[in-house]
Amino acid sequence: MSLKVLKFGGTSLADAEHFRQVANIIKSEPERRYVVASAPGKRYSSDIKVTDMLYKCYELSINEESVDEIFEEICERYNSIIRDLELDMDLSEAYAKIRLSLAHNSGRDYIASRGEYLNAMILAKYLGFDFIDAKKVIFFNDDGSFDAEKTNNTMKEYLSRHTYAVIPGFYGSMPNGTIKTFSRGGSDITGSIVARAASASLYENWTDVSGFLMADPRVVPDPKPIDVITYKELRELSYMGATVLHEDSIFPVRYSKIPINVRNTNRPEDKGTMIVPQDDAAVGSIVTGIAGKSGFSTISVEKDMMNSELGFGRRVLQVIEEAGISFEHLPSGIDTLSVVLSSKELAGKRADIMAGICKAVNPDNIYVEENLALIAVVGRGMVKAKGTSARIFAALAAADVNIRMIDQGSCEMNIIIGVDANDYVVALNAIYNEFVK
Numbered sequence: 001m002s003l004k005v006l007k008f009g010g011t012s013l014a015d016a017e018h019f020r021q022v023a024n025i026i027k028s029e030p031e032r033r034y035v036v037a038s039a040p041g042k043r044y045s046s047d048i049k050v051t052d053m054l055y056k057c058y059e060l061s062i063n064e065e066s067v068d069e070i071f072e073e074i075c076e077r078y079n080s081i082i083r084d085l086e087l088d089m090d091l092s093e094a095y096a097k098i099r100l101s102l103a104h105n106s107g108r109d110y111i112a113s114r115g116e117y118l119n120a121m122i123l124a125k126y127l128g129f130d131f132i133d134a135k136k137v138i139f140f141n142d143d144g145s146f147d148a149e150k151t152n153n154t155m156k157e158y159l160s161r162h163t164y165a166v167i168p169g170f171y172g173s174m175p176n177g178t179i180k181t182f183s184r185g186g187s188d189i190t191g192s193i194v195a196r197a198a199s200a201s202l203y204e205n206w207t208d209v210s211g212f213l214m215a216d217p218r219v220v221p222d223p224k225p226i227d228v229i230t231y232k233e234l235r236e237l238s239y240m241g242a243t244v245l246h247e248d249s250i251f252p253v254r255y256s257k258i259p260i261n262v263r264n265t266n267r268p269e270d271k272g273t274m275i276v277p278q279d280d281a282a283v284g285s286i287v288t289g290i291a292g293k294s295g296f297s298t299i300s301v302e303k304d305m306m307n308s309e310l311g312f313g314r315r316v317l318q319v320i321e322e323a324g325i326s327f328e329h330l331p332s333g334i335d336t337l338s339v340v341l342s343s344k345e346l347a348g349k350r351a352d353i354m355a356g357i358c359k360a361v362n363p364d365n366i367y368v369e370e371n372l373a374l375i376a377v378v379g380r381g382m383v384k385a386k387g388t389s390a391r392i393f394a395a396l397a398a399a400d401v402n403i404r405m406i407d408q409g410s411c412e413m414n415i416i417i418g419v420d421a422n423d424y425v426v427a428l429n430a431i432y433n434e435f436v437k
Contacts, residue, residue: 002201005034007169007191010041010049011208012265013119016084023127025206025268034159034198036169036191037123039115040077050077050115051170058111061102071099078118089125091118110179113171116187120168130165132158138172138193140180146172148252155197167194188249192260196252203253203260210264211273212237215290219425220432226289228274233288233378236414240291240376250275286385287435292375292428294421296328297343298405301357302336302365312361313337319356323349328374329407329416340405340418343370372404373424377431378414389415391434399430 008022026032040050053074057067075095082089098114101107117133124131137155139147151172159165169187174180182189188205195203212234215223229237231254253260260275299320306312313330316337320327329340346353350368357366382388389408392415396403405418419427 002031003034003198004029004032004202004204005036005191005195005198005200006032006204006206007036007187008038008265009187009205009207010038010051012041012206013038013123014041014043014047016081018265019081019085019123019126021265021268022123022206025265026127031201032204033164034194034200035123035127035129035166036187036194037116037120037166038169038187039119040081050074050119051112054111054115055108057102058108062105067099067102071095071102078122081122085122085126087122087125089122091121094118094121107178109171109181113168113179113181116168116170120166124166127164127166130162132162132165132167134168134171134190135173135177135179137167138190140172140174142175144174144180146182151193152197152252155194159194159198189252192249192252195258196256199256200253200258203258205260205262206265207262208264208266209262210267210270211262212289214288214436215428215432216292219428220290223432224436226273227271228276229288230276230278230380232413233380234275236376236378237289237291240293240374240416285379285435286381286388287377287379288381289378290375290428290432290435291378292373292424294371294373294424295343296340296372296374296418297346298338298340298369298372298418299353299357300336300338300365300367300369301361301363303361303363304335306337306361307334309361315360316357319353319360322356323353325349325353329405331405331407338405340372340374343372369404371421372418373421373427374405375417375419375424375428375431376414377417377435380413382415383412392417392431395430395434396427399426401427401430 006026012018012022026035042049053070057071060067078091098111101110121131137151137158139150141147167190169190171179171181171186191203191205210225212226212229213223214226217223231250234250250260254277257277261272262275263272264270301316316339317327320339325341325345327339327341331338354366357363377392393403401419401423403417403419407416
């Protein structure tokens with residue numbers, strides 16, 4: 001029998017009506033056995049997420065300001081869900097414990113994690129499922145890094161004792177028993193961890209969109225949906241700003257080669273996007289997706305015969321590393337080396353880095369170019385398609401966009417183009433229209 005793990009985001013569990021939708025989805029298939037719950041998200045555009053309210057409570061408490069008003073709002077959010085679902089459930093003791101923890105400064109992570117903890121308890125009660133506290137099955141090391149193997153072994157043992165269960169997302173425990181939260185995409189990561197431990201046939205990630213789109217709808221009007229995408233393609237697009245599912249959250253299931261189905265809670269009839277280890281089927285489109293972002297700068301270093309100077313590139317990168325900055329790309333020529341960096345990270349360190357590079361390699365010329373945007377054209381179909389680069393360059397030329405940088409990965413799955421940030425929207429639309437429309 002196949003087994004599915006489901007994760008529901010905050011908008012999917014924002015109120016009682018969404019709880020009913022979620023329950024209908026879960027109960028429609030008996031193989032949907034393990035559910036990861038987020039804290040209540042926004043019910044409407046001007047609403048506040050419960051996790052943000054909990055963070056606010058923590059800030060008020062450490063500043064010795066009253067948390068009474070906002071804490072009562074949090075309690076009422078949960079109580080209203082309980083009332084509307086007509087559950088025989090009282091969370092007064094749990095509220096009192098959280099309130100006491102605020103008074104004693106129990107820690108920011110503990111307070112923030114209570115959003116998922118309370119919501120998962122309510123969902124478990126409503127579904128008639130068992131509740132498994134994440135602190136008992138998800139572990140971090142002393143340095144705060146995730147302990148994958150201990151977590152997997154313990155989670156697997158716990159799940160074997162529960163046919164159906166709800167697990168709160170976002171947090172786990174440190175070796176001393178204190179609560180620690182994941183830094184980003186917390187509930188997505190928890191869902192992936194549970195799917196791996198359960199040896200799931202499918203991990204369903206339910207959110208408020210029907211999967212991935214081929215481009216950002218804020219930039220490209222009405223982009224087409226992506227039916228199937230590989231882990232590698234997702235990694236490339238996530239790096240360039242595609243944020244439906246955070247890249248960190250796929251690694252546990254990628255390790256076990258478990259497919260992910262990104263679905264829409266409000267439109268459960270939509271098939272969404274399948275994320276798979278590999279796709280051996282015939283590729284219908286050369287390009288899977290196009291993503292990009294601005295805010296980059298380029299440090300260009302010129303020196304005659306640099307290619308024969310042993311350790312030249314290493315010394316340049318060492319200066320940047322010592323400044324605490326990671327480089328994004330490294331396009332180069334025989335006598336030129338360019339390092340693409342985040343403009344935000346470079347700010348305030350530019351003069352020191354330039355001086356450091358001059359001291360390290362004594363260049364003939366060194367300069368910085370600002371206002372760069374990067375666009376990634378990603379697709380497993382590009383490997384066997386001739387003339388893909390030519391089509392990209394022709395489309396940009398026709399749109400009167402000047403290319404400032406070109407970088408192609410060795411896997412031939414992606415081509416990254418640098419353009420002036422002012423040309424970003426025109427460039428992305430030109431590439432999309434060339435391959436999709």
